[in-house]
Amino acid sequence: MQAELAPITAKINSIYPLPQAELQLLVDSLERVTYPKNQLIICTTKVENHLYFIAKGIARAYCHGENQQVTFWFGQETDIILSYHSYINQQPGYENIELLENGILYRISDQALQALYQNHINLANWGRKFVEQELIKTEERLINRQFKSASERYQELLAQSPSLLKRVPLKHIASYLGVTQVTLSRIRAER
Amino acid sequence: MQAELAPITAKINSIYPLPQAELQLLVDSLERVTYPKNQLIICTTKVENHLYFIAKGIARAYCHGENQQVTFWFGQETDIILSYHSYINQQPGYENIELLENGILYRISDQALQALYQNHINLANWGRKFVEQELIKTEERLINRQFKSASERYQELLAQSPSLLKRVPLKHIASYLGVTQVTLSRIRAER
DNA sequence: GCAATTATTTAACATTTGTTAAAGGATGCC
DNA sequence: GGCATCCTTTAACAAATGTTAAATAATTGC
Secondary structure, eight states, X not given: OHHHHHHHHHHHHHXXXXXXXXXXXXXXXXXXXXXXXXXXXXXXXXXXXXXXXXXXXXXXXEEEOSSOEEEEEEEOTTOEEOOHHHHHHTSOOSOEEEESSOEEEEEXXXXXXXXXXXXXXXXXXXXXXXXXXXXXXXXXXXXXXXXSOHHHHHHHHHHHOHHHHHHSOHHHHHHHHTSOHHHHHHHHHOO | OHHHHHHHHHHHHHHSOOOHHHHHHHXXXXXXXXXXXXXXXXXXXXXXXXXXXXXXXXXXXXXXXXXXXXXXXXXXXXXXXXXXXXXXXXXXXXXXXXXXXXXXXXXXXXXXXXXXXXXXXXXXHHHHHHHHHHHHHHHHHHHHHHHSOHHHHHHHHHHHOHHHHHHSOHHHHHHHHTSOHHHHHHHHHOO
C-alpha cells in the first residue's frame, strides 16, 4: 500500500537524503504488520530484532521499577521504534515498547538492516544521522529537566506536541515529564 | 607521539573494529593540540568544526541558564569531545565544553571526518556505532533521574567513576547529578 | 607566605514534589 | 444501560530539595 508508505519514505529522506536505489533497497525490505492496542512490540525478556516505522498509531517506551513504570519515549506516525539497548547490545534491553492505539507498522529485521549498513555507504550514513538526531533530542530532554520546572516542561510539551496530550493518558505524560500524576494534575490546575 | 595515541586507537577499535587501512586513515587525519586548564574548546558563539579525542585531561560540557550553569557531560582520557548540536546542525550549539585540567587532544576537522564517512563504509559504520553508544548512555541517565534518588545517583557515580570525583569540583558534579551543591553536600554528609 | 579568590559545608527557612487516600469522571464490556 | 474498571483530580500531610546566607576550608596568584 504505497500511500501508507509515502510519509515514511519522506521521513527517511528528511533524516538523510538517499539515492533512489538505496531508498528502494530499504523500502523493499519493509514488511507491513498490524497490531492491536496494548500490544507489546518490544519487551525486556527477549532480544528484539526489528526496527519499526509507525505508519499509524502511537507507542510508548517504558521501564519497570519496583513499584513504578517510567515512560521515557513516545512515537507517533513516521517515528521509528527501536530498542537501542536490545538492538545495540544484542541482549534483552531494559525497555518495553507498547502500542497505545491499534497500529500499522512497517518493520525491517535487524539482520537485513545490518546487511544494508555493511554494504551501502549511504544507508550506513543514514543510520548514523538518524541516531545523531535521536541523541540530540535525548540530550535536550536531560538538560531541560534541570533548567526548567515541571510546569514549564508541561507547557512546552503542550505547545510542541498537542496531539500527544490528546492521545495519551496523563499518567504516562506525567512519567515522561519526570513527575508524578498528582503533580501533573496540580500543574494543569494552575491559573 | 605513538605512545599517546595507543589508548585512543584501542578505544576507536573497541567502539567498532576497523580494518587497519581505515583505522590508519582516521589516525592520519588527527592533529595533536594542547590547551591549558580552563580553555574553552567548544563555545556557543561559533560553529565548532572539530571532533577531539582526549589523550590527557578532563573536560566538561555545560549550558548557560539565567543564573546557573548546567553540566551535562564529562570526558576523560580516550573519550571523544563533540558538540553534537553544533556539529550535526552546523549551527552554534547550546553547549560549552571546557578543559578542567591542562590537556592534550587529538582532533580531526569536521570536513575531513565527513569525507571519511562519505568514502569509507567501515568508518561510516564506526561513526554510527559511536553515536549509538552515546545515545544509550544518555538515555540511561535520563531514566535514572526518575528511578533513583539523588543519593543513589551519587553513590553510583562514585562507584563507576571514582576518578571523576577526585578531579572535578563538586559543584560540577552536583549539576551533573541534577541537584544543587547544597544538596550534594547533604548527601555526602549522610552516614 | 599572605591576601584574595574559590570551593565546600552548615544552618534556617521556603518551596516543590512525593505519598496516600478518597472521590468523582470517563470508558469499555457484556 | 449498568457494572466494573481505569483515569483524573483533590486534599492533607510527609519528605526531599531549593534558596539564601554565613562560616570554614582549600587553592591560587603574586
